[in-house]
Amino acid sequence: MACYYPGRSEFMGKVHMSSWRVVTRSLALVVCAFLVWPDHGYGRSRAHTASPLGGGSHLYVLLGLGNNSPGLSEFGSSIARRGIPTTIRNYGDWPALAQEAIQQYQSGRLRSIMIVGHSLGGSAAAAMAAELGRAGIPVQLVVMLDPVGGSQVPSNVRRSVNFLPRGGEDHFSVIAAHQRDMASYVLGARGPR
Numbered sequence: 547m548a549c550y551y552p553g554r555s556e557f558m559g560k561v562h563m564s565s566w567r568v569v570t571r572s573l574a575l576v577v578c579a580f581l582v583w584p585d586h587g588y589g590r591s592r593a594h595t596a597s598p599l600g601g602g603s604h605l606y607v608l609l610g611l612g613n614n615s616p617g618l619s620e621f622g623s624s625i626a627r628r629g630i631p632t633t634i635r636n637y638g639d640w641p642a643l644a645q646e647a648i649q650q651y652q653s654g655r656l657r658s659i660m661i662v663g664h665s666l667g668g669s670a671a672a673a674m675a676a677e678l679g680r681a682g683i684p685v686q687l688v689v690m691l692d693p694v695g696g697s698q699v700p701s702n703v704r705r706s707v708n709f710l711p712r713g714g715e716d717h718f719s720v721i722a723a724h725q726r727d728m729a730s731y732v733l734g735a736r737g738p739r
C-alpha cells in the first residue's frame with residue numbers, strides 16, 4: 547500500500563487557494579454589508595426647514611434598501627422646491643424621524659404630515675404612520691411604492707395610496723411611472739399653509 551505525501555509546492559498552493567477564498571469571501575461580506583447598512587448621511591434634504599408659525603406641512607421621503615430608489619430623492623427635492631419642507635432619508639431612519647415629527651407637531655410647528663416610501667421605505671412609511679398614531683397624531687397622506695413587508699395603514703392616516711408594478715413596470719420603474727401621481731397627491735394634501 548503506497549502513501550502519497552504532497553510536496554511543499556502543492557501544499558503551499560492549497561494554502562494560497564485557501565487564503566484567497568478567505569479574502570474573496572471577506573470582501574463579498576464587506577460589499578454586502580455596505581449595500582444593506584442604512585446610509586445615515588445620504589439623502590439628507592437641504593430643504594428640511596422649520597415650518598412657519600401656526601403649523602405647516604412636511605413631507606418625509608423614505609428610500610429603500612441601500613438607498614436604491616431611483617428617482618425618489620429627485621422627487622422629494624422637486625417637492626421641496628415647490629415650498630414644502632421635505633426630509634429624504636433611508637428607511638432605517640423612520641423611528642428618529644417619527645420622534646422628530648411628534649415633537650414638531652406637539653409644539654405647533656407642524657400640522658400636516660405626509661410620508662412617501664419605496665420598497666422597505668414603503669413598509670417603513672406605514673410603521674412611521676403607526677408610531678405617529680400611537681402619539682395621537684394624524685397623518686395626512688401615506689404613499690407606498692411596491693412596499694416590501696407590511697403595508698397595513700393605521701386609522702390615523704387620512705389618505706393612503708399603494709402603487710404596485712403593473713404592465714411593463716418593475717420594482718424600480720414604478721417610481722418613475724407614478725411621479726406625476728405622487729406629486730398630485732402630495733400637493734393636494736399639503737394642508738394649511
